[in-house]
Amino acid sequence: MSLSRRALLCGCAGLVAAGGIAGVTDLARSAGTDRTHTGGTLRIGYLPITDAAPLLVAHGANTVAAGAVDSAEPVLFRSWAALAEAFLTRQVDVVHLLMPLAVQLRYGLGADVRVLGWNHTNGSALTVAPHITEPEQLAGTQVAIPFWWSIHNILVQQYLRAHGLRPVIRRSAERAGRTVELVVMSPSDMVPALANGSIAGFTVADPFNAAAQVRGVGRIHRYLGDLWRDHACCALVVHQDLLDRRPEVAQALTDGVVAAQARIDTDRPATAKMLAGGYLPQPLPAITTALTYPKPPPVRHPEWNPQRIGFQAFPYPSFTRALIEAMPATLVDGDTRFLDQLDPTRVHAELVDDRFVRAGLGGATPTRIEEIDPS
Template identity: 60%
Template sequence: MTEESATRGHTLDRRSLLRAGGALAVGAGALGGAATLGSLVTAATASRGTATDELRIGYLPITDAAPLLVAHGDGFYAQRQLTVGRPVLFRSWSSLMEAFLTRQVDLIHLLMPSAIQLRHVIGADVRVVGWNHTGGGAITVAPHISEVGQLAGTQVAIPGWWSIHNILLQRVLRANGLTPVARRSPSRTDGTVELVVMGPSDMTPALATGSISAFTVADPFNAGAVARGVGRLHMLLDQVWRDHACCVTVVHQDLIDNRPDTVQALVDAAVAAQLGIRADRPAAAAILSGGGYLPQPPKAVEVAMTGTVPDPQGGPDRPRIDFHPYPFPSFTSELVRQMRLTVVDGETRFLDGLDPSRVHADLVDDRFVRAAITRHGGPAALGLPASLTRHERLV
């Protein structure tokens, strides 16, 4: 099933949209896709369709979605008596968000900064119920690029303005004396790098033709570019922000209100899938490829799911991507602070009124994932601290 076959539509409360006020006048670039935020609002107020008992999951073909996909492919939803259709593949974040707002899908994985945007710009009554993963993103450069300084005067592709990839790429650029810019020709003399939003599937061809000098995105696109010989892995984004979240699991508040047992079963299935992935990564990669969930070459998917890199602090090798479900409040707070430092082509005024320490309580409902963690062996079984607290580590 593809995004074109997702047809159910519901409506977002117009009063919620009105709360967004003037912030709705934002360009397409802020979404990282062709749709403007205004068009998402229009879609969100479309005619209400007929709901069914079958739950639908929307996703982009990246390893970030692995727990939701493995839970389907390995039967974890069925084990919990959930009727979940085959996950629906989307090609852009904007189309995925539009489908979610119009209730064509019930559950999605979404960039955490974009979830904050949906909540605080549109006023969508959505909740994050858990993390999908940690890490999994990278900066891939053209083969002739050996150091970050060589990116000066070039274009670098990002998957969306409100993405962890953009936020961390900009930290790397600034740390190397470069200045990220949007809608401005880059200058080698001035040390500027123009950031351009690009669909993940278009990044590798653009790198191969020299249209861009580098890109940052989720795997397996980084692994795919390396496998094709058109790119070189410069660094994992986990080296910039240790154990950062990228994609999170998002549902509508009314699903929580009306069907809390269903939400609990969904989160239980996702946590079970995370445990399964951590226990047997090659098997998970085989499900993602063999089940047709990820259309990239199986070898690239396997590398993305099973690969490791040296720990810069001298510890054991670290996985390219890991799977920890608990949404740490400290991460949400720091993310809001980092968003304020990030150059984007779009509206940013909504950040001015946000108290970083309060965003988490407003956006995240961790009751279900806490219960799931307890059911599945406790924090240690999922590589989490017993206190479920931590300090954020950025370089």
Template identity: 60%
Template sequence: MTDDLRGHRLALSRRSLLRAGGALAVGAGALGGAGALGSLLSAATAPRGVATEELRIGYLPITDAAPLLVAHGDGLYEQRRLLVGRPVLFRSWASLMEAFLTRQVDLIHLLMPSAIQLRHVVGADVRVVSWNHTGGGAITVAPHVTEVAQLAGTQVAIPGWWSIHNMLLQRVLRAHGLTPVVRRAPSRAEGTVELVVMGPADMIPALATGSISAFTVADPFNAGAVARGVGRLHMLLDEVWRDHACCVTVLHADLAESRPDTAQALVDAGVAAQLGIRADRSAAAALLSGRGYLPQPPKAVEVAMTGTADDPDGGPPRPRIDFHPYPFPSFTSELVRQMRQTVVDGEAGFLDGLDPSSVHADLVDDRFVRTAIARHGGPAALGLPASLTRHERLI
């Protein structure tokens, strides 16, 4: 590819990203304005420097990234003859997606709704190759808030418009007679709640100062707010959509097609990491903290990784976060339907032309994870049904 053509494509990616507006961004402040975006693009388009096959992983410092981080920390990539640099930490979804689109990083974990948007709004040729986890998100409220109705007339923070957190929060608000609004002052009398996008690292301070009444995000930020005494865990999002996927593993389609052995090894390492986490969650938490992958207090990481919650169906306590790698087609279809019911500050018209039953085949490449599951003990070893099919359960 010539330099001119490469520059043209990068410019198109940037314009597409900006056209998507707030639906992709985590807020203007997350990137520090246009200057920061330009700096990021400059860094992303600079030569990688060394003539190796080194792969780069990008992540946000949340437990959703645990399989990718544990795979690196436990040497699972090296065992499969992959040269993978230390995963690169990003502070916002916007900066992570920008780096991925401009190929600063090769593989990321990403909010599943955002993966759909990258494919159908930005036009990025990306593939979801596995799920990173299920559950792991929550709604955390200010200590004085004891019921959802008290959120009327306040602001609540979300990590991104196209996030499972935003979607399920809105479902909870509506179930309690509240209406989510965007760019509009909330009204207690009218029962409205203003949603504001905020970087996860900014949520705990905002809750502590009272500028927001609640937030929904991945752990360990929920556990961190509770540990600091500035928040109370209201509910886990798994109570709203049982075993939902939040983050998925995403790579560029050309990597999967031109280097299938590499793609397979990456997925194998991720599935092996998930098995290891399920076998010893405390050890995984210690690795995530001890190796500096997650900069939050170790106690918050421990709670997030090992904590359990009562099963509303009366079964044994359920993990706060679990690790099931198979991307169920039924989930993707239902996700598209739920996205259509979600209020966002940005372009949502692309959903009108999507057939929920066809999105999965276009976006998800499950051949690698199927092979990885078979190599690592089969579905039962990973808590999956033998048929690799399921019925989605939402309240």
């Protein structure tokens, strides 16, 4: 599967448009990196969210074998569109991407991208203005999402429909019609927008939910892990040619991320301090809260521990299948024709290469049954 320059340019433009962000600032920031990059080490790109923790800790704690990952600071991007574009244009080599976005890149744009494993599970929430206590109060309002092809968009739409609300795009929401307008917004803009009343809520990864709560401008209404147990949000994504030409580097990268995930779980407060020390711009209390949630609000499924972001790398095929089955019913602003060709039983084998993570976990191949409750 090859990606022509024409398709790449059109695809990148589509990603920028779909993300609702011009991306110019982000790309200008990344222009300082060497685009020819003949050194051989992998450059990390990331969004400033706790989803990126395994990659950032792998870099900061040197859990990846020497010579595999660039020692320079990972490149920070402010939107998913900008991060995806930088990855497709080889400005960065390894990223954490939304699982549905990885599907779009491979099947919608024809990019040779592969998922090596999961970066994390859970770690997201629906945060609303303090006065909103029931989902019905979202009728007639705007709710922000980070990207059309995101688990956040999928789950918030399922949640809204379960409560008799209808998501809409490119049209104003109406209270009488019980509609909720979804808008794409950069995660860093969500807390200010909620604070000034531009939106009634947002669904995104932490620490933005925790930051809104710490600042007193919003409250967590539902953890997304309370809607889909231990769902994958972001995955570790690389280009196919890395696996073909340098499998030993792919293995070193995967081993380093697995080791970083274990390190995070060993001492989450220490991880928060590392991330606040230069990787993430949010204040330490928000990052610490996002990694620990010592006093979560009542949840529907307490046995799921939905407030707790999880760090494990094995990519369950059952999740990929359930994700592909959910995507066609999700309203997005963009071309969805690529979904027509997808066979839920085949996508995992085509998109995910789990041999490296299986080796890193000692050959484990666990299975599970997906537990989903959008009510």
